[in-house]
Amino acid sequence: MNPSTSFRRKVIYLVLAGGLLIPLSLVSRPASRDRDNRISDRGGVLSQLRESNELSPARLSEIDPASETMKLASLGLRGLAVNLLWLQAIKAKDEKEFDVFASTLESLVKIQPTFIRVWEYQAHNLAYNVAVEFDDYEQRYHWIKKGIHFLTEGIPYNRRDHRIFDNLGMFTGHKFGRADERFQYRALFRNDDAFHEEMSRFVPIDQINTPFGPDNWLLAYLFYDRSVKMVDVEKLPQHRKDMIFFQYKPAQLRNMGMSMQAEFRAGEYARNLWDRAHGEWLEYGNRPLYFEGDRNRPPVTLESLTQSIEKVRNLREDLDALAPSGIRNQLLADKLARLSPEDREMLTRPIDSLDDAELAHYREFTRFLYRDSPVDVQVAEAASSGNRRLADDIVKRIREEDFKIQLSESFRDTMNYDHWRDYAEIESTERGIAARQMQFDAETLTRRSILTEYTERNPVTGEVSRKPGAIQQLDGAYSIWAEVMNDYPQLRTGPLMNEIVDTMSGPGGYMVLRRAAGLDEWPDDFVLQEVIDHRARGQMSFDDHLPTSELLERDRQERGRRGSMVLPDRPDIRFRLEQPTP
Amino acid sequence: MVVENFPEIIDWLFGDGQTTGAIFVFLLVLLVAVLLGLFAGFVIASFRSGPGEAFYSVARVVAGAGPDWFRMSPRRIGAIARLAIKEASRRRVILIAFLIFSVMLLFGGWFLGTGEHPDRVYINFVMWGSQLLILMLVMLISAFSLPDDIRNRTIYTVATKPVRTSELVLGRVLGFTAIGTGLLLLMGLVSLLFVWRGLSHTHEIAVGEDGRVRFGEVDRKTSGHRASENALLETRTTVESSHQHFVEIIEDVRRAGDPPPGDAASIISQEQRGDTMVYKRLQVSHDAGHSHAISVSGEGNDAEYELSDARGFFRARKPLYAERLIFFGREGEPRREGFNVGDQWTYRGFVDGGVSLARAEYLFEDFDPDDFSNPDILPLELTLGAFRTVTGDIHKRIRAGLQFEGYVGEGEAIPARRFRSELIEFETEEFAIQVKGIPRKIPGQIYGPKGELLESGVYDLFDDFAPQGRLKLIVRCLDEGQYLGMARADIYFRVAEQAYWWNFVRGWLGIWMQMLIVASLGVAFSTFLTAPVTMLGTICAIIFGFFSESIRKLALGEISGGGPIESFYRMVTQMNQEVKLADTAGVQIMKSIDSVFIGMIGAVTRIVPDFSTLDFSRFLTYGYYVDNDRILVALLVTVAFCVGATVAGYFCLKTRELAG
Secondary structure, three states: OOHHHHHHHHHHHHHHHHHHHHHHHHHHOOOEEOOOOOEEEOOOHHHHHHHHOOOOOOOOOOOOHHHHHHHHHOOOOHHHHHHHHHHHHHHHHHOOOHHHHHHHHHHHHHHOOOOHHHHHHHHHHHHHHHHHHOOOHHHHHHHHHHHHHHHHHOOOOOOOOOHHHHHHHHHHHHHHHHOOOHHHHHHHHHOOHHHHHHHOOOOOHHHHOOOOOOOHHHHHHHHHHHHHHHHHOOOOOOOOOHHHHOOHHHHHHHHHHHHHHHHOOOOHHHHHHHHHHHHHHHHHHOOOEOHHHOOOOOOEOHHHHHHHHHHHHHHHHHHHHHOOOOHHHHHHHHHHHOOOHHHHHHHHOOHHHOOHHHHHHHHHHHHHHHHOOOHHHHHHHOOOOOOHHHHHHHHHHHHHHHHHHHHHHHHHHHHOHHHHHHHHHHHOOHHHHHHHHHHHHHHHHHHOOOOOOEEEEOOOOOOEEEEOOHHHHHHHHHHHHHHHHHHOHHHHOOHHHHHHHHHHHOOOOHHHHHHHOOOOEOOOOOOOHHHHHHHHHOOOOOOOOOOOHHHHHHHHHHHOOOOOOEOOOOOOOOOEOOOOOO | OOOOOOOOHHHHHHEOOOOEOHHHHHHHHHHHHHHHHHHHHHHHHHHHHHHHHHHHHHHHHHHHHHHHHHOOOHHHHHHHHHHHHHHHHHHOHHHHHHHHHHHHHHHHOOOOOOOOOHHHHHHHHHHHHHHHHHHHHHHHHHHHHHHHHHHOOOHHHHHOOOOOHHHHHHHHHHHHHHHHHHHHHHHHHHHHHHHHHHHOOOOOEOOOOOOOOOOEOOOOHHHOOOOOOOEEEEEEEOOEOOEOOEEEEEEEEEEOOOOOOOOHHHEEEEEEEOOEEEEEEEEEOOEOOEEEEEEEEOOHHHOEEEEEEEEOOOOOEEEEEOOEEEEEOOOOOEEOOOEOOOOOOOOOEEEEOOOOOOEEEEEEOOOOHHHOOOOOEEEEEEOOEEEEOOOOOOOOOOEEEEEEEEOOOOOOOOOOOEEEEOOEEEEOOOOOOEEEEEEOEEEEEEEOOOOOEEEEEEEEHHHHHOOOOOEEEEEEEOOOOEEEEEOHHHEEEEEEEOOHHHHHHHHHHHHHHHHHHHHHHHHHHHOOOOHHHHHHHHHHHHHHHHOHHHHHHHHOOOOOOOOHHHHHHHHHOOOOOOOOOOOOHHHHHHHHHHHHHHHHHHHHHHHOOOHHHHOOHHHHHHOEOOOHHHHHHHHHHHHHHHHHHHHHHHHHHHHOOOOO
16 A cells, blocks of 8 residues: 555545534534524434433433543443443342442442433332341341432432432332331331431421321322422423322322321321321322323223213213113113112112112123123114214213223222222221220230220229220220221221231231130120121131131031130131030 | 452462362463464464474474573663663653543542442542553553564664563563553552542531530431440531441440550549449440541530541451351251352351251361460451341341350360350341450360360360360351351451551552563563554453453353353343243254354463452452462462463564564
8 A cells, every 4th residue: 555545545534524524413403492492493313312302411400520420431331331330230239248239339320320210220229129138127227218318319310200209209108118127117217317307308308297206108298299290280201100100199198097007096196197198099089090191082080980970871861862762671671681680770770879889780780781782882873863963972972981981990990999098088087096096905905915804093093993905995996897897888808807807817816815815705796797707708808717607607506506616726727616515 | 248368379279179279270271382382383384484394493493492581681681671661651651541540539539438338439449440540551552562663663673682582572571560560559659548538537526506515315226237235325426428427425344453445535434333343435336437536525514525537447357267167957967058048149158046956167277376466355257147037026136156166186086175165145247247356265164075064164265275276166046047147258366457558568469460461461462463453362361351250150151141142142132041042953053153162262261360369459448468378379370371471472473574
């Protein structure tokens, strides 16, 4: 190669490199704005992509010098550096070098600061997977806080993303409030002034105070509240489905109520809290929710199910008026013939008169009668030609409303909406509070080994009074719950009843207490017997070993006398039958 | 944390029964290298001048090597080394490397100084930075020097002088090493100052709104660290370097006649109670890897407190490890290893607690009072793992029990008097080094040969328990249903604390040896490759060197996902590496080709230097003394590679037709 060839080649390379700058400048051209700050030119393709994916530094809040230095220091090998750091982090975690793990994450997030999954994943690692490795719950608490602190460091880089706040809500609520060590964690949280101060940078921390001290569920509530406001007020993109996203906030109040009634004797504060929880849950039930975030479809509200059913019924009456009389009945006759007389009777009753259980049946039957068959279409086809267009229009509206019903039913089932609404409502009533107080007192008495009635002398007056023991307190609570179940039969299955059953068959529960107190027999007229039977019939007893009426009756018949079942020593031991008296 | 001072030099060199001795591997590699070298030389010479002449050419080169190496002149080597230094200095890469290092330190503070152990982060940072820069620098200057000289024909100015090829190669290696050494010394010194300055700090005791220090009830739980058992009151310091400490008032009860607390300035009051002396004194908690001494002057509201500079960062613990660790199962049967509690990382074996004979026995040899800086109180350091199968008592950590026994070697008669100490119970603390001060004289019993109790009393660990220097430490888990995990390096006696600066030098010696190998490799490659290819080759050798363990695992099939072709196939088809491939002809072909590649990779890991052997950063990071065996092993590895690379470079340059 002679010098002139080499020179020529260099010139060609230079010209080519210069030429490439032209398309580069075109695709990178930034967006321009007019005097009113409206976008007048959207800029090149790269600018548009940056804008649509919210990757421009201006939108990602301030530029962090530490992060930028780290990126520059990787000399264009950011991907490689990221991979190496991930590998190092995984190795450090596997080999239980947790301080190395934590410091590696500090470097990692400096070069991936806007990758939200990194913050979520690694914060979860710290607060859940690393924390659990420690034997000492105080150290576990400390590492959960590290995970939370790690998440908060991601806020400045991801100001337009609510997911950091969702995670903060979950960590502060769920992790502190639902772990096996929840009583200890919540107690630590109440006294952790330094942590409250740190969190005060993100939420109005004075709102987490209660008469019992600051509460972690309220902190979680505030984080979720902020997340919702980002979507509702700041109109920022929402990354979770409506049904899930909007339930987090009200659910924290319910969780708080449940935690508090396990730790403290219920009172006025608890009643107000449940009232608030019920109100916010209803608010959620009245919020328009979109299916899969599709804003083109009509939204539904969970509370409007009854109205929608009523509306469909009215539309069907309108449709029937346009068709020859009795056509619908003819079409439905075959199907109705398959139903029992009781079910047929229920279908004729006004919708408002149905309780929730009957409403559920009603929905099943209407699905059976209408949704799976083109009855409405057949009725519309039977309409006179003059009314045909109107009839078709009604059918269309029925279908739209029916879609809402389906969606509403699906959302309600998924969120267990009805149950939690009724749960919160009951807990906010005087009788709910009374039942909880009795359960709490029963636990306190059990700890003092006072299982049956006892006398107490007033140290001042010297007066002696009879007091109920743990078993009597539980009997009192069960009586209230029996009334509640009578009023809300749909609650005979679900979390509330599971809790009550736990107080009967769990360790230190009613059965064990009776046995310990020498009351070996199962009460003949146990107030919640019907509920126990109902659970057993629905195969929802999950081996709780509670005796059903059928079992009791069989026992009586076998012995030819009215006897009672002897309680087991432990709930998981089969029942022994009482020896017949001569 | 895993810092092991195993194996000993003799075991490493000649094998310990489980691993092959390094000397045998070296001899094998040497033999293969010589044969391959002769064969390659013969093939190249055959192309140049035919097979007949080739034999004589190779013989001439081999025969000439002896005089070339044995008649080297130190003066000429020195001259070549000086020339190499001048050449490299003109390139200004040294200045650039030092500038980059300075910038790193300047901005490094942005990322350092936080976390549980800022000292570890600091040490890691300076060692990693120095290592990277020095290796890059030496690689660049060694890779470009000779090829540039040959390309620019400036090599003639040297080659025409009466200089031997061996001197040319060795002189350059030494010259580049000298440059690197100078820069490394500078970096080491600056690093030490940087770490010392970065970690140096003090605190004040935080005051209330009224400007007064207030000690309150002990409530430490939210910090993740426990208060001292004898703490009466506590308060906090101000936040400095992203952390704060607790200052406790503790009740220090000592028997009459015992010496008073060493830190007299921290004593608030003292009181005689019966035959004990009760001192109330201040103590600063150990947080973020260090503590502070505290002194108090004045009383009541007029009291003034002063905290010293950070203490406890710069450690160089010299451990005495057990010679062997034996695990025993629930029925007391010896096991090859402890229980596995489901951890992916199987470094630690576990023993279960409660009504079980499971235990771990650490057998110490050479347990000698002369080795201990203070043989009256023996610091036993433990890093135990804990695993719960049931929640148990959530408020307590899992309890462990320690017992000392004398023991005899295999085949020796059971002594008439066997000593066993009383059980020392304590709550474990995971992921931290727990220190138990074991007094030299401890309560225990003496048993006869048949296990009969002879007497009880207080006995001397050295004279009574281990008169032959053999001491057994038995570790048990005391909680039913729970497990304790341990490995050989997890329990040791800290016999002494070495000077930190000396350990720092020893740690830096590892980087120096890595640099020496890179310089030798760079020069060796540059004798027959162009500068860019030399650089690439050296980088590959460095990468292989640092990741040799992982690469060896890949070669041994311990990493799932297959060889390069299978990995590529899995990547493009987005197939998980654990998913089994269908047994088709294509897959068989792919695996066959991969096996060749993997075999080659495996062979390469045998001939490239294992840089992890030369990396002492973990010792410095975790505060352990780099023992002589580690340094000897590293020196032998370095000498082997440097000599090998220099000799290979000599033969390559010798056979190269410079005139061409």
